[in-house]
Amino acid sequence: MTQRVLTGITTTGILHLGNYVGALRPAIAASREAGVESFFFMADYHALIKCDEPERIERSRLQIAATWLAAGLDTERVVFYRQSDIPEIPELTWLLTCVTSKGQMNRAHAYKGAVDANLAAGEDADAGITMGLYSYPILMAADILMFNAHRVPVGKDQVQHIEMCRDVAQRFNHLFGRGSGFFVLPEAQVDAEMELLPGLDGRKMSKSYDNVIPLFEGGARALKDAIARIVTDSRLPGEPKETEGSHLVSIYDAFATPAQREAFRAELRAGLAWGEAKQRLFELIDAEIGPMRERYDSLMANPERIEEILQQGATKARAIAAPLLAQLREAVGLRRFQPLKAAVQEAKLKAALPVFKQYREADGKFYFKLNSAEGQVLLQSQGLEQGREAGQWVVRLKREPAALAEAPVQLGEGVSAAAVAEALSALAAAELAAEAAKQKA
Numbered sequence: 001m002t003q004r005v006l007t008g009i010t011t012t013g014i015l016h017l018g019n020y021v022g023a024l025r026p027a028i029a030a031s032r033e034a035g036v037e038s039f040f041f042m043a044d045y046h047a048l049i050k051c052d053e054p055e056r057i058e059r060s061r062l063q064i065a066a067t068w069l070a071a072g073l074d075t076e077r078v079v080f081y082r083q084s085d086i087p088e089i090p091e092l093t094w095l096l097t098c099v100t101s102k103g104q105m106n107r108a109h110a111y112k113g114a115v116d117a118n119l120a121a122g123e124d125a126d127a128g129i130t131m132g133l134y135s136y137p138i139l140m141a142a143d144i145l146m147f148n149a150h151r152v153p154v155g156k157d158q159v160q161h162i163e164m165c166r167d168v169a170q171r172f173n174h175l176f177g178r179g180s181g182f183f184v185l186p187e188a189q190v191d192a193e194m195e196l197l198p199g200l201d202g203r204k205m206s207k208s209y210d211n212v213i214p215l216f217e218g219g220a221r222a223l224k225d226a227i228a229r230i231v232t233d234s235r236l237p238g239e240p241k242e243t244e245g246s247h248l249v250s251i252y253d254a255f256a257t258p259a260q261r262e263a264f265r266a267e268l269r270a271g272l273a274w275g276e277a278k279q280r281l282f283e284l285i286d287a288e289i290g291p292m293r294e295r296y297d298s299l300m301a302n303p304e305r306i307e308e309i310l311q312q313g314a315t316k317a318r319a320i321a322a323p324l325l326a327q328l329r330e331a332v333g334l335r336r337f338q339p340l341k342a343a344v345q346e347a348k349l350k351a352a353l354p355v356f357k358q359y360r361e362a363d364g365k366f367y368f369k370l371n372s373a374e375g376q377v378l379l380q381s382q383g384l385e386q387g388r389e390a391g392q393w394v395v396r397l398k399r400e401p402a403a404l405a406e407a408p409v410q411l412g413e414g415v416s417a418a419a420v421a422e423a424l425s426a427l428a429a430a431e432l433a434a435e436a437a438k439q440k441a
């Protein structure tokens with residue numbers, strides 16, 4: 001089966017050499033593999049969450065699109081588009097928003113980080129926090145589920161978002177998918193490489209550390225200047241250099257063949273001057289990205305060419321998104337008017353939920369178990385000293401299927417972990433629906 005790989009880049013700035021080595025280059029290489037269908041996009045709706053300068057948004061999405069293309073993306077093979085050209089994405093975002101628990105969004109790192117910073121500054125917890133930031137993970141879930149991606153290459157900081165995406169997908173599948181489900185549950189793919197490239201000072205290359213090497217902007221000159229600022233030790237020309245732990249060497253490695261890596265180390269150990277080493281590094285990097293820079297400059301001078309490519313990408317993407325969204329609208333009840341069906345089936349579905357039971361045994365301990373609707377034991381707890389403890393576990397497991405990992409339970413005989421996960425997420429969905437109904441009443 002073909003594997004769908006999808007990733008987006010938020011368009012608030014320009015990409016640096018670390019983004020190229022960590023994200024673009026591996027993504028483009030993977031997109032050439034057989035059996036892989038890649039979706040790459042400019043996350044420009046996400047950009048609006050972080051940036052309220054229209055000119056910066058405009059510039060960044062053009063620059064990032066040009067960067068992907070200049071780096072060798074084959075738009076015949078991949079689906080390459082702007083998020084904001086796909087109106088099905090915000091529509092799906094709303095459908096997902098309606099089945100996302102607010103409590104879970106409260107726990108998103110980006111939101112919690114902003115709250116903590118506010119509290120530390122003595123401000124109101126939600127000062128300056130928009131609903132955009134709060135709902136960021138739901139929009140991201142829609143990006144991924146819209147195309148039923150299997151794998152999502154991201155940095156470590158995004159892994160929680162993929163987990164949230166899986167939860168939302170599961171809940172939607174359960175509520176509206178009638179067992180089969182609309183959505184694939186995606187996996188985060190965190191490559192060691194994504195974090196690899198050190199910046200000028202040896203810390204991870206990042207704009208927030210002000211230690212980046214530019215990719216195309218500023219031309220060869222800017223590349224050379226940045227390389228000149230890479231921090232090294234103070235060993236003089238002729239003195240043997242320590243190559244282990246040198247980030248200049250690590251940056252070199254990211255562009256070199258194994259033979260070149262060996263040779264470079266040998267020369268450094270033999271006393272190659274750092275200045276000379278930087279010249280070698282510049283030449284090595286420029287040999288790879290120099291030709292790309294020329295394509296980049298030519299694309300930036302002809303934005304209408306990029307526009308056309310992206311329009312074609314949007315057409316391809318919407319050919320997938322629109323039919324799925326039509327199914328989803330149908331599933332949630334946004335249908336063409338027709339004579340109404342009796343409500344019997346709904347009642348049946350509700351009755352088929354698994355149930356938790358709590359009880360006390362002759363040993364005086366408190367127990368709970370989870371039975372399937374048909375009475376099979378799915379989970380069995382250990383004996384607990386306090387009845388309250390058993391009750392708390394039941395409440396927690398009903399709301400938070402992931403709590404299973406910590407719960408004092410074992411699987412019923414012959415029961416798979418997947419079956420239990422499915423039962424718990426059915427309960428979580430029912431719980432959420434019940435709470436929602438209560439609030440409406």
Ligand code: TRP
Pocket residue numbers: 006007008009010043046139140143144152153154155158
């Ligand atoms: N949030 C991601 C980031 O900041 C960008 C992004 C948006 C994304 N939507 C996505 C990444 C979907 C992967 C899949 O890095």
